[in-house]
Every structure is written in C-alpha cells, then in structure tokens.
Amino acid sequence: KQEVTQIPAALSVPEGENLVLNCSFTDSAIYNLQWFRQDPGKGLTSLLLIQSSQREQTSGRLNASLDKSSGRSTLYIAASQPGDSATYLCAVRPGDFNKFYFGSGTKLNVKP
Amino acid sequence: DARVTQTPRHKVTEMGQEVTMRCQPILGHNTVFWYRQTMMQGLELLAYFRNRAPLDDSGMPKDRFSAEMPDATLATLKIQPSEPRDSAVYFCASGFIGTDGYTFGSGTRLTVV
Numbered sequence: 001k002q003e004v005t006q007i008p009a010a011l012s013v014p015e016g017e018n019l020v021l022n023c024s025f026t027d028s029a030i031y032n033l034q035w036f037r038q039d040p041g042k043g044l045t046s047l048l049l050i051q052s053s054q055r056e057q058t059s060g061r062l063n064a065s066l067d068k069s070s071g072r073s074t075l076y077i078a079a080s081q082p083g084d085s086a087t088y089l090c091a092v093r094p095g096d097f098n099k100f101y102f103g104s105g106t107k108l109n110v111k112p
Numbered sequence: 113d114a115r116v117t118q119t120p121r122h123k124v125t126e127m128g129q130e131v132t133m134r135c136q137p138i139l140g141h142n143t144v145f146w147y148r149q150t151m152m153q154g155l156e157l158l159a160y161f162r163n164r165a166p167l168d169d170s171g172m173p174k175d176r177f178s179a180e181m182p183d184a185t186l187a188t189l190k191i192q193p194s195e196p197r198d199s200a201v202y203f204c205a206s207g208f209i210g211t212d213g214y215t216f217g218s219g220t221r222l223t224v225v
Contacts, residue, residue, distance in 0.1 A: 034213045043203060049213040102155040
C-alpha cells in the first residue's frame with residue numbers, strides 16, 4: 001500500500017522567506033503527483049500537477065519537483081507572503097489509477 | 113472555470129437521521145471520488161466511480177453508507193442512520209482518466225448531534 005508522508009507537519013516563517021515543503025512516498029510506481037492547497041474551512045485547490053515522466057512544474061512563485069526513483073517531491077515557494085498561509089497537501093496517484101493517496105499535510109503560517 | 117458543485121455546504125442533523133449529500137462533477141469527467149476529512153484521520157477515500165460504475169467502496173462502512181451515480185451529472189452519498197462519529201467534511205472530486213489531475217468540490221460539513 002502506498003504511504004505518503006509530509007514533513008514538516010507545521011511551519012512558521014516570516015514574510016519574504018523562500019521555503020521548501022517535502023513529500024515522500026513509498027512506492028515509486030506512480031502515475032502522477034499533485035500538490036493542493038487547503039484554506040481553513042475550505043476545499044482543496046489544485047496548485048501543481050507533475051506527471052511521472054516530468055521532473056518539475058512551475059506556476060508563478062511555486063515550483064514542484066519530482067524524483068520518482070527516490071520517492072520524493074518538493075514544493076518550493078519563493079518570496080512567501082501572508083496570503084500563502086494554508087495547509088499544503090500532496091497526493092500521489094498510483095499507476096493503476098485506483099486511488100489518490102494523500103499526505104497529512106503541512107500547515108504553513110507566513111507572518112507579516 | 114469549471115468546478116465541482118457539492119450540496120449542501122453545511123448540514124446539522126440528529127443521530128439516527130438519514131443524510132444525503134450531492135455532487136455535480138465537471139461535465140465530461142468520467143471519474144468521481146468521495147473523500148471524508150477529519151482532524152484525526154485526514155483525508156480518507158470512501159468510494160470512487162468510473163463511468164458511473166462503482167469501482168471501490170472499501171473505505172465505506174457498508175451497513176450505513178451508500179454511494180451512487182444515478183446519472184453522469186450527479187453523485188450521491190447517503191448515510192442511514194447517521195451517528196456522531198460521522199461528523200466530518202465530505203469532499204467530492206472529479207477527473208478524467210489520462211493525464212489530468214482531479215478537481216475537488218468545496219465540501220459538505222456534516223455535524224451529527
């Protein structure tokens with residue numbers, strides 16, 4: 001069974017810092033990996049989707065990388081802002097399309 | 113932007129009552145998931161459908177939960193009878209098998225008292 005771990009569970013940084021969120025998974029046979037953002041009391045918003053054949057994806061200040069062989073993905077946030085405060089979840093989709101396995105999330109707080 | 117619509121957004125009900133949650137997936141998506149989110153367990157997969165056929169509902173308590181897709185524009189999740197431990201946020205997500213990711217609805221926050 002695929003297990004997805006996110007470290008750290010919580011992170012508090014001052015505004016303007018560059019930061020890295022980590023996601024690791026136990027089975028490298030994945031179809032793709034998706035990073036989501038969840039604001040308190042809200043649904044999940046997709047941030048970036050990386051196919052298994054890709055190494056990274058970028059959207060604005062966000063950059064996600066994927067190292068399938070080592071079972072790792074990182075989400076890099078440049079020049080963090082208070083509006084980035086949220087919980088960030090990574091989800092792995094296995095090669096058989098059956099399920100989406102979620103990590104437990106990293107709760108980010110960016111202080112003004 | 114296309115989105116997944118869930119109703120109701122909030123539901124408070126008494127223990128023992130039937131609860132029905134609805135989801136309208138994005139038009140053209142052929143895969144629909146139901147997830148439950150709690151502080152303790154995080155996101156748990158309850159059931160998923162492909163082309164309206166249930167493929168996996170092993171995450172659901174079968175004695176009280178049921179999930180259906182009466183047509184391509186509607187997915188339902190029912191709880192009968194509801195219990196306080198069912199209190200959670202229930203999310204629906206839809207997607208298309210291929211290279212796309214999945215889009216989540218805003219969730220139904222269920223409170224069973």
